[in-house]
Amino acid sequence: MNVNFSLLAPEYVLVGVAFAVLTIDFMLPRRHRFHLSWLAAGGLVLSAVVVMVQRWDTVETLYGGLFIADKFGLFFFVFFTTLTAVLVLISNDYVRQHIRQPGEFYALMVFAAVGMIGMVAAGELLTAYVALELLSFSLYVLVAFRRDDAHGNEAGVKYIVLGAFSSAILLYGISMVWGAAGTTYYDGISEHLASNAGSLDSTLILGLALIIAGLGFKVAAAPFHMWAPDTYQGAPTPITAFLAVASKAAAFALILRLFAQALMPALEEWQVLIAVLAVATMVIGNLVAIVQSNIKRMLAYSSVGQVGFLLVGVAALGHIEGGAVIPVTLASDAVILHLVGYAFANLAAFTVVIAVSNHIGTDELSAYSGLAKRSPYLSLVMAVALFSLAGLPFFVGFLTKFYLFTAAAEAGLLWLAGIAMVASVVSLYYYLMVVKRMFIDDVAESDNTPLTIGIPRLSWVLLGGLLIGTVLLGVYPQPLADAVSAASGAILPGA
């Protein structure tokens, strides 16, 4: 077997950067260690450049199909490394104040990025599983990084117990699929499903259901979302952002490739299941978000709601016409677009949360009262982020939701799109309540921290970039949409 090992150069760069961060951490004086974020971010960006140079037009598989290099993988490679780089920089200020081992913190984030990239590139279930575990293990540590904090410990325990549990379910499902189909390769599963259409083994169906449940845990889809709010609340805020944005995006990238390349022929078996999960997730996430009094918990439930919207797109990946399964490319486009738009808005929101909690020392919603007076810039960014999450025009969220719901209708799921729109209105309610707090209400009297909130220059620049991105992608989406179409074209050949 001739293997082109140099194809993995970008991944080598990433792993190298992670070890470099760990090593240099020992050599730096303690007070300078938080600067390692620049090394980590630089390495992440470098690997993105390398991958674009090396794999721009590459369509190749490694190790007999374990690892796939294509446009889909390329897109997500760049997306994940950029995302992690931004997250690393966002945590800069937080790490300086709260974290005693910056090197490990940043290195784990880079390792998590490697895991996410593996999840997208995997062309086989066990490879995908191993990559997922690399991501999960990095996150288990990161979530519990503040050992001295009770909430942090609770978050860590919840996350690791439920994470291990869901991994077991996933693995059990994989074993059943292997037992029935005799393979764990995506293309093999697809062939098996296509040739046995209509008379599928019940073991296989149970296996699929368990895989869906296991992945449902990972993305925090209802009813498997219970760990999310506590974990989000207790984790260091940059890691909460990582959980909400990056790890979720990686899980969805895995889901997209798995469903498009392996499970598509069995659409009839899983479409309804995913649609039902989507409804439950949208409804529960958005309704429970209303009653939250902590911004991190609110954003946790809002991200559960967003998972529901993304699941609408997954359910719409294909439709059945005259007995044949027709793939809907609009749907995979829409899921990826929504992930990107969601990343911009959510990162902006979490950056504001970090800035506010660094200043006021709390994540309670009451800290946001009168924020417009304390920092017009922070409140503007927060409002834009929340409006984008709510799917209001001018911001990228409007376009991505429009895209998503159009795709759902294209797949014959107009009813699902309708429910999603109603859920979206509900979400507008609690987002508006935060906007009201910031712009209409007065600063709480019990709050005696200095009135004006100072923002570190780095955060200021990042916030500006995220703000501009959220608006720009909302009014000029064509270049991004083209990139996304190229990516989704790699897993879903045109209908």
Added chain:
Amino acid sequence: MNGFDNSLLILLLVLPFAAALALILWPGEGDQLRSMKWFSSGVALATTALVVWILLRFDYTDGAQYQFISETDWLEQLGIGFDLGVDGIAVAMLALTAIAFPAAILIGWNVDARSKDYLILLNLLVGGVYGTFVSLDLFFLFFFYEIAVLPMYLLISFWGSSTSFPRFTRSKEYSAMKLVLFLVGGSVLIWVSIIAMFVEADLNTFSLIDLQRVGFDESFQKWVFPLLMVGFGLLGGLWPLHTWSPDGHVSAPTSVSMLHAGVLMKLGAFGIIRVGIQTMPEGAEAWAPLLLGMGAVNVIYGSIAAMSQTDLKYVIGYSSVSHMGYVFLGLATLHTLGVTGAVLQMFSHGIMTALMFTLAGAIYQTSHTRDIGILSGLAKVMPVGAFFFAIAGFASLGLPGFSGFVAELLVFLGLFQTYPWVGALAVIGAGITAVYMLRLLAKVYFGETARRWESLPDLKLNEKLVAGTLALILLVVGFAPFFLIDVIREGVRHIPVVTG
């Protein structure tokens, strides 16, 4: 048409949004307020000048349905284009907006608290309104429609006022949230219909021109049209989903009430025509009786409710509900006279309501009450205000010589051609309007002047200017409506299902 004409509509849209952006980036806070106000007024007048230019260049005789068309590809994957263009109906609505916008900015001059934010939101709102009227792509129509609705939340909940009733208080935050959730909820129905049309037509386009040519299946039209009718009708104050509207209008600050009742509600009726009737003619035909019934309830119920209000602004709010009923009645006739009357009524009611809210605002700002039971004999201290209110009231009750008369007459004529019984009912509604308008006028402005009101000042200069202009337009349109009627008919005659 030359190149400049084709970019006119883009320019019209860019102006308010660019102004909003400029205001956001405007350095300095308190010391800059006057220049910001002048700047906004300048922008508002510039948009008005553009609209006047469009009116002058519009081809009234014959020609394509849509003029000043500009098309730009925006998102290939979904076939979305940034397509703009206007027909006669849209031009009439542009004219209305072009009058109401500077008027609202001028009245907004009175706002002193955080007026920078206020002006930003007003500009966004108006940009959304213009955008909805000129969009020829469903995506952008919906895009701008949402933009027009959302600033209302902040505008009402910060600058608005709460109303105390004997037994409960209607807080401004409540009204703002109710308004936004109602309207965004309604937009769900619109959204579903838009997407359903996209899929059903299977042309990979959201272009209205293309979709209007499709000729959808009759059964499809029959289930989509009611969604559009209710979704858009909600913003037009269609009974029984009108309840957000009086609350919203009353709680809003004066210039926002002017824009909202004056222009924003018209977006709803406009949407019913543009998206509903024009793309779903057979659906419209099938559901016209329901629209007719609901519109008739609007007229009667709105005027009866207005009669029993004790708050000045609530009277105007419910009279809006009642007047929008004539619009729905006119549309439901699907007859040239009725539909033309409906659009003219949209224009006329917009101006009239803006005028009324200006005057109610002037009273509230100086007397700090809107209770009709307390206010009396203000004509003695506010003669100018009384004069203009009388004009608005006469236009409202449909006195000949005022714009309301022409519009309502056309609607009645359309009704008598199609549903004479409903026509009779609508005339009764006009009678009730006369009762409460005259009673209101008599109570608030005439009669004994209570001592506490003896020192009330009359209208300020900006209010006089606005009120004078609006009243003049009411009279001009009342005496010489031909110009407007011609423009509107040019648009109406292209609607496939409209007869007569």
